[in-house]
Amino acid sequence: MIIPKPLVEQIHAGEFAFPDELPVHLAYGKDHGYSYFVADELSQRLRVAAGKFVSIRDSHPEDHTPAVVLTDQNVPEDLGPEGYQLTITPERITLRASSNAGLFYAGQSLIQLLHHQRTQIAPVGSNGSTTLAGLPCIDIRDRPRFPWRGFMLDSARHFQPVEMITRLIDQIAAMKLNRFHWHLTDDQGWRLEILSYPRLTGVGAWRNNGQGSSRYGGYYTQQQVRELVAYAKMRQITIVPEIDIPSHNLAALAAYPELSCHGEAREVTGDWGLRDGVYCAGRDQTFTFLENVAAEVAALFPGSPIHLGGDERKPGLWDSCPRCHGLRKDLELPDESSLQKWFMDKVAAHIRQAHGRRSISWGDIIDYGCSDDFIVQGWVKGQAGKAAAKGIDTINSTNDWVYLDYPQSAQEHAASYPDWMQTLPLEKVYGFDPIPEGLKPQHHKHILGSEANLWTEFVPDEAQLYHQIMPRLYAFSETVWSPVEHRDFTDFENRLEIQRTLIQPK
Numbered sequence: 172m173i174i175p176k177p178l179v180e181q182i183h184a185g186e187f188a189f190p191d192e193l194p195v196h197l198a199y200g201k202d203h204g205y206s207y208f209v210a211d212e213l214s215q216r217l218r219v220a221a222g223k224f225v226s227i228r229d230s231h232p233e234d235h236t237p238a239v240v241l242t243d244q245n246v247p248e249d250l251g252p253e254g255y256q257l258t259i260t261p262e263r264i265t266l267r268a269s270s271n272a273g274l275f276y277a278g279q280s281l282i283q284l285l286h287h288q289r290t291q292i293a294p295v296g297s298n299g300s301t302t303l304a305g306l307p308c309i310d311i312r313d314r315p316r317f318p319w320r321g322f323m324l325d326s327a328r329h330f331q332p333v334e335m336i337t338r339l340i341d342q343i344a345a346m347k348l349n350r351f352h353w354h355l356t357d358d359q360g361w362r363l364e365i366l367s368y369p370r371l372t373g374v375g376a377w378r379n380n381g382q383g384s385s386r387y388g389g390y391y392t393q394q395q396v397r398e399l400v401a402y403a404k405m406r407q408i409t410i411v412p413e414i415d416i417p418s419h420n421l422a423a424l425a426a427y428p429e430l431s432c433h434g435e436a437r438e439v440t441g442d443w444g445l446r447d448g449v450y451c452a453g454r455d456q457t458f459t460f461l462e463n464v465a466a467e468v469a470a471l472f473p474g475s476p477i478h479l480g481g482d483e484r485k486p487g488l489w490d491s492c493p494r495c496h497g498l499r500k501d502l503e504l505p506d507e508s509s510l511q512k513w514f515m516d517k518v519a520a521h522i523r524q525a526h527g528r529r530s531i532s533w534g535d536i537i538d539y540g541c542s543d544d545f546i547v548q549g550w551v552k553g554q555a556g557k558a559a560a561k562g563i564d565t566i567n568s569t570n571d572w573v574y575l576d577y578p579q580s581a582q583e584h585a586a587s588y589p590d591w592m593q594t595l596p597l598e599k600v601y602g603f604d605p606i607p608e609g610l611k612p613q614h615h616k617h618i619l620g621s622e623a624n625l626w627t628e629f630v631p632d633e634a635q636l637y638h639q640i641m642p643r644l645y646a647f648s649e650t651v652w653s654p655v656e657h658r659d660f661t662d663f664e665n666r667l668e669i670q671r672t673l674i675q676p677k
């Protein structure tokens with residue numbers, strides 16, 4: 172019934188019948204503020220589903236009085252830091268968890284059960300009553316397979332208004348994903364307000380859309396970002412910002428041309444593809460700039476590593492710059508890739524030292540080396556396995572399986588997607604294993620998990636965004652949450668039919 176499929180799900184005879192007044196008890200020995208948040212959302216859902224009066228009480232339930240109970244007592248020990256138990260008996264609906272994450276996920280599973288039962292009595296689209304009389308007895312014990320379960324959104328190629336990001340966070344939280352990787356800068360736009368460099372958004376957030384003088388763009392203010400980070404945190408999601416260096420930076424260079432090798436005027440581009448927006452490695456002010464930006468980013472995104480991009484630097488640019496070439500010779504580095512290793516390590520070392528954070532790099536880094544403090548995000552086949560085998564913590568986002576900007580069928584591909592994309596059907600996403608083939612068991616622990624990625628060159632609006640991610644993100648959620656031995660595509664499709672109706676944005 173639930174996506175992603177729980178570890179253990181046992182249905183028993185009997186039913187919890189909803190009483191006319193349904194109490195939701197917060198049964199904690201000590202103050203437990205977060206449980207109010209979970210109880211509040213649950214109460215609203217129960218009220219609608221059961222059509223009964225629901226009240227929240229900060230107390231233990233009385234014996235034999237039908238009740239919903241949220242508690243941290245008697246939680247099975249083997250459920251890990253994000254696990255939970257959800258038990259329904261004729262007199263209790265009990266959500267047990269020893270962490271906020273576990274409690275939130277127990278709530279999400281109960282919400283899916285409510286929805287499932289309502290669609291059983293009144294299929295979606297029918298005009299029947301959808302008020303539930305009760306819920307079947309069940310025992311669910313659940314925990315995720317991987318700690319890093321992410322979704323990446325590119326807000327540079329197309330800009331999504333902040334309300335759209337909020338709705339998206341609701342959707343991915345319901346799938347028990349816990350990282351929202353936010354690609355905030357690229358050649359086509361700089362989307363994050365940086366107070367010490369106002370031209371980044373004053374200039375870098377806007378591009379000519381090719382139709383006369385009209386501009387396309389937008390950016391997120393620091394206040395909006397703080398609110399989103401807090402909103403996501405309540406839903407157990409860490410927002411991971413990506414500030415891509417050294418390449419993919421035409422927007423930043425349009426704002427501050429003095430950070431480029433030759434200092435010439437640049438424009439924020441509306442074209443796609445590999446560009447030459449590279450920061451000059453040989454200028455001190457490049458690093459002053461990056462350190463100042465990193466300070467604001469670190470303050471806005473507490474508790475998250477900082478993604479430094481590091482992908483797709485166009486070869487030849489640095490060697491054609493007297494400063495970069497001179498620096499490379501002074502450092503006795505054999506080639507531009509070694510200079511990129513030096514560049515990335517320098518910025519990451521500063522972030523570690525000044526802000527106590529790790530940095531993340533796209534898998535390109537594996538070809539030229541990096542410090543073990545980096546988390547590597549493999550995106551080309553082979554990168555994730557290579558990184559993990561070296562003992563580096565790795566996120567496996569291999570494009571063949573999890574690039575949700577790709578079309579879902581051959582027909583779709585032929586009709587409107589570029590040739591260079593692969594076709595990525597639902598079943599292929601469902602068959603993804605974040606543990607790369609051939610990776611030795613002793614290295615499995617370095618696969619932190621995976622992220623499904625949505626690049627937005629061809630995703631101009633919310634309708635297209637949901638077309639790309641639904642239902643493939645549901646399949647993805649199961650690849651990072653559920654045991655690989657439990658995979659069953661037909662069973663998944665049956666569960667999906669029900670959840671499909673729950674996942675549409677309002």
Ligand code: ACM
Nearest residue numbers: 482483533534550
């Ligand atoms: C990437 O797709 N350039 C990481």
Ligand code: ZN
Nearest residue numbers: 432451492495
């Ligand atoms: Zn240079």
